[in-house]
Amino acid sequence: MNRAKIGIVDDEVGMRDALVALLTENHFDPVPMESSADFLVIRKSVDLDLVLIDLQLNGESGLELAMDIRSKGDLPIVMLSGHGDETDKIVGLEVGADDYLLKPFNPRELIARIRAVLRRYGKGASVPMASGENDQKLALGALVVDRINKIVSTTDGHEVPLTNAEYRLLDFFLDRPNEIIPRVDLLAEIGSDLTRYMDRTIDVLILRLRRKIEENPSKPVHLQTRRGQGYIFVTENSGLNH
Template sequence: MNRAKIGIVDDEVGMRDALVALLTENHFNPVPMESSADFLVIRKSVDFDLVLIDLQLKGESGLELAMNIRRNSDLPIVMLTGRGDETDKIVGLEIGADDYLLKPFNPRELIARIRAVLRRYGKSTAMSLPSPVSDQETALGRLVVDRVNKIVSTQDGIVVPLTNAEYRLLDFFLDRPNEVIPRVDLLAEIGSDLTRYMDRTIDVLILRLRRKIEENPSKPVHLQTRRGQGYIFVTGNEGSGY
């Protein structure tokens, strides 16, 4: 299987090594480089599918490399930087960078964004995905749940922000698919004081979680109510329930 070739232009050896390990683990073919000069030489013999560029390269600007690339090709570009300067982000996107991520970044988010950019360019994500989701991920309709890093994101790489309680509730349901779970068990799982919060705490959490993971929260496909019994997390399409 051909793996997408991802160029890494970063002058920090520790960051390059970390990115190589991350990309390799996620079935990409990383090519680390220290400078723009390295990239311009290696590109003559390597057909990259996407390049990651650090904005603050030693003695030069990653923006200049991005501009050089964009003047001559439509190679997908994702900028990486430790600087939270909004102006740099705007400039980077205006000169043709496809995405922009601040260091330190969440590894899962970077991988999701790379895949999303590749899809936008019509490049097959099958090159970098051995299956619809990896062993550490769970498909959830339009979403993917990374249960190792505790991240929920869309197939296009947009992270869905969950509170700690919301994620713990989702994780609890994922371990018990198609099983009706009483409210008291859910309350015990999130550590609530049963005499203080009672059922309403769970109802509020369920409502908030539905808004984030269901296409139509008022007609949930996955997180359904069983009146008088509790809640059930339906893995298939068995009709909606309130």
């Protein structure tokens, strides 16, 4: 199965290169372009599954390109913009963009948005699994953790959005199942200042992660507290399997 082809229309070479690297790492096939003219030429010979369009292209508008694409078909569009004007976002969505993300963006959030849009168009299956990927999928109650693509989703395929810190914390626990981890070790893992935010930082992250992965966050089955010692991720008899 071919990887999903993702067009990138951005006149900034550094951003194009970064997006190419990010998409490649996440098992997409990136197709970089500098302008609308490049897109019109490439589109004739390349069957794209989705296109990322920068709002402010050199000497032209990404919105106009999005409008042109939408007038001719149903190619999924995700707009990227370095401007925080809410009006730009509204206009972008009104002209037919499927999603809109402000620069600088969280790389994992962009990948999550791309996958979500592809799924809405019924193209989720066009994203292939990497070799050995099935071996790195863990069942966590009603959730599935894909440790290759760093994605947590429900069993019916809906992604559970985690921040970088939340996922890193989960990943850290998964590598140390049924082991009590002191706060100082968790803080070292997420790179926080050990002298200023020791208790509060971890407590807040743990609370947020519980809300996303536990059926009843107030009575966690997996991510449990050991008072005076730290936290433990309980997997025994919990349905967490390779």
